Amino acid sequence: MSSTNDIRRSFLDYFESEGHARVPSAPLVPQNDPTLMFVNAGMVPFKNVFTGLETRRYSTATSSQKCVRAGGKHNDLDNVGYTARHHTFFEMLGNFSFGDYFKERAISLAWTLITREWGLDPSRLLATVYHTDDEAFDLWKKISGLPESRIIRIPTKDNFWAMGDNGPCGPCSEIFYDHGEHIPGGPPGSPDEDGDRFTEIWNLVFMQFEQEANEIVGNLPKPSIDTGMGLERIAAVLQGVHDNYDTDTFKALIAESGALTGTATTGANQASHRVIADHLRASGFLVADGVLPANEGRGYVLRRIMRRAMRHAHLLGAREPLMHRLVPSLVAEMGGAYPELVRAQPLIEATLAQEETRFRQTLANGLKLLDEATGGMKPGETLPGTVAFKLYDTYGFPYDLTEDALRAQGFGVDRLGFDEAMAEQKAAARAAWKGSGAKASEDVWFDLAEANGSTEFIGYTGTEGEGEVV
Ligand code: ATP
Numbered sequence: 352m353s354s355t356n357d358i359r360r361s362f363l364d365y366f367e368s369e370g371h372a373r374v375p376s377a378p379l380v381p382q383n384d385p386t387l388m389f390v391n392a393g394m395v396p397f398k399n400v401f402t403g404l405e406t407r408r409y410s411t412a413t414s415s416q417k418c419v420r421a422g423g424k425h426n427d428l429d430n431v432g433y434t435a436r437h438h439t440f441f442e443m444l445g446n447f448s449f450g451d452y453f454k455e456r457a458i459s460l461a462w463t464l465i466t467r468e469w470g471l472d473p474s475r476l477l478a479t480v481y482h483t484d485d486e487a488f489d490l491w492k493k494i495s496g497l498p499e500s501r502i503i504r505i506p507t508k509d510n511f512w513a514m515g516d517n518g519p520c521g522p523c524s525e526i527f528y529d530h531g532e533h534i535p536g537g538p539p540g541s542p543d544e545d546g547d548r549f550t551e552i553w554n555l556v557f558m559q560f561e562q563e564a565n566e567i568v569g570n571l572p573k574p575s576i577d578t579g580m581g582l583e584r585i586a587a588v589l590q591g592v593h594d595n596y597d598t599d600t601f602k603a604l605i606a607e608s609g610a611l612t613g614t615a616t617t618g619a620n621q622a623s624h625r626v627i628a629d630h631l632r633a634s635g636f637l638v639a640d641g642v643l644p645a646n647e648g649r650g651y652v653l654r655r656i657m658r659r660a661m662r663h664a665h666l667l668g669a670r671e672p673l674m675h676r677l678v679p680s681l682v683a684e685m686g687g688a689y690p691e692l693v694r695a696q697p698l699i700e701a702t703l704a705q706e707e708t709r710f711r712q713t714l715a716n717g718l719k720l721l722d723e724a725t726g727g728m729k730p731g732e733t734l735p736g737t738v739a740f741k742l743y744d745t746y747g748f749p750y751d752l753t754e755d756a757l758r759a760q761g762f763g764v765d766r767l768g769f770d771e772a773m774a775e776q777k778a779a780a781r782a783a784w785k786g787s788g789a790k791a792s793e794d795v796w797f798d799l800a801e802a803n804g805s806t807e808f809i810g811y812t813g814t815e816g817e818g819e820v821v
């Protein structure tokens with residue numbers, strides 16, 4: 352059985368042997384795109400190469416890119432612990448052609464890697480194409496020999512990618528793996544496609560058109576390729592399990608979380624251990640890339656991730672800070688591929704220990720308040736927004752933590768009421784500010800503070816300028 356570390360290496364070796372430059376992962380904080388909260392796809396560091404703003408010494412490249420999808424348009428936070436295939440932090444393996452090869456070689460390289468190098472059974476594989484992309488449909492037929500019934504035409508945005516309203520765009524083609532009848536879920540394009548049976552493992556994007564104001568205005572002079580494959584998903588396939596959380600890396604982290612809390616890792620505790628393992632990775636990698644917990648912006652996304660894991664640790668019965676004690680196993684699993692994790696280990700541990708110590712001062716009382724408030728509620732009812740706001744304001748519970756805490760009992764949260772309570776508090780702060788008499792400039796200050804997003808909302812309403820997929 353190949354380890355996740357072997358699989359990453361094997362992907363990069365393969366594309367290097369096919370002439371691609373091997374490019375290290377860029378940091379999670381985007382260097383070239385201020386509208387984007389975190390790098391969320393392998394192509395992000397290459398955006399300017401695709402648009403032609405920047406040139407490199409190579410025309411094809413391969414990378415394993417650190418990605419976080421926990422805010423903005425791509426938010427997989429709520430899936431974590433509940434689907435077999437979503438993480439907040441994951442690695443996207445990719446190969447890229449900057450005006451070099453196009454559809455035929457992209458499909459052929461992908462098919463050869465998964466079926467010949469890695470030996471996947473073609474009868475388990477399906478491909479999707481954008482409904483109008485006959486060229487891709489025919490190429491799949493020719494190259495893979497898949498029957499037409501397993502080359503599925505998809506008419507939705509899922510199979511059309513755009514960098515934004517302006518710039519490169521084009522159809523994409525996704526490769527799915529069928530984990531078998533015993534897993535619930537339908538094939539791509541079917542009503543129950545969201546199950547875990549048919550897992551999307553690889554997305555090939557064919558950049559071939561130019562867009563202006565959301566309209567296609569012509570062909571790109573040099574069509575390009577951008578692909579993204581989830582390392583954790585392909586590791587599950589190659590390790591013969593259907594669930595990412597049963598792969599070697601996650602099993603090691605979850606075993607450690609079980610050992611340190613003295614709890615079983617299956618049954619009722621399963622989701623908690625998964626959330627802890629996932630959020631440990633996200634927290635470790637974000638701190639290693641210079642993000643620290645804060646009350647706004649990127650730092651607040653990190654704080655939300657950390658505190659959510661910390662509530663689950665509490666749920667498992669941890670009476671002392673736990674997360675920092677898991678860092679050595681994270682470094683043991685992933686420090687070889689990402690030396691920045693080794694270098695930052697002391698900082699990651701100290702940051703987690705401090706955050707958990709702080710949060711634990713209010714966590715138990717907050718949970719008590721939550722218990723009291725939900726005491727008379729029936730499943731399907733929603734917690735009043737004012738209570739969620741008090742938990743946020745007084746007890747340091749990020750909104751989505753409250754939501755996550757109530758999910759198991761089938762309760763929702765009144766989001767509108769929460770927003771109103773937040774707006775009221777802001778208005779009150781503004782009214783209470785008598786200040787120095789220099790009224791006009793103080794108004795400007797408040798406006799600036801709001802315009803710059805010095806509230807905690809950026810984490811989940813942050814704007815992102817990038818397109819839908821890879
Ligand atoms: P899904 O439909 O499963 O949410 P996606 O279409 O949003 O995936 P893409 O944007 O196409 O994903 O990203 C390329 C690849 O990255 C996917 O094919 C998948 O293998 C992987 N991937 C995407 N999101 C996640 C995630 N949250 N956790 C782990 N892997 C992911």
Ligand code: MG
Nearest residue numbers: 420425426427
């Ligand atoms: Mg998705």
Ligand code: MG
Nearest residue numbers: 509525551554
């Ligand atoms: Mg998808």
Ligand code: MG
Nearest residue numbers: 525551554820
């Ligand atoms: Mg996709």
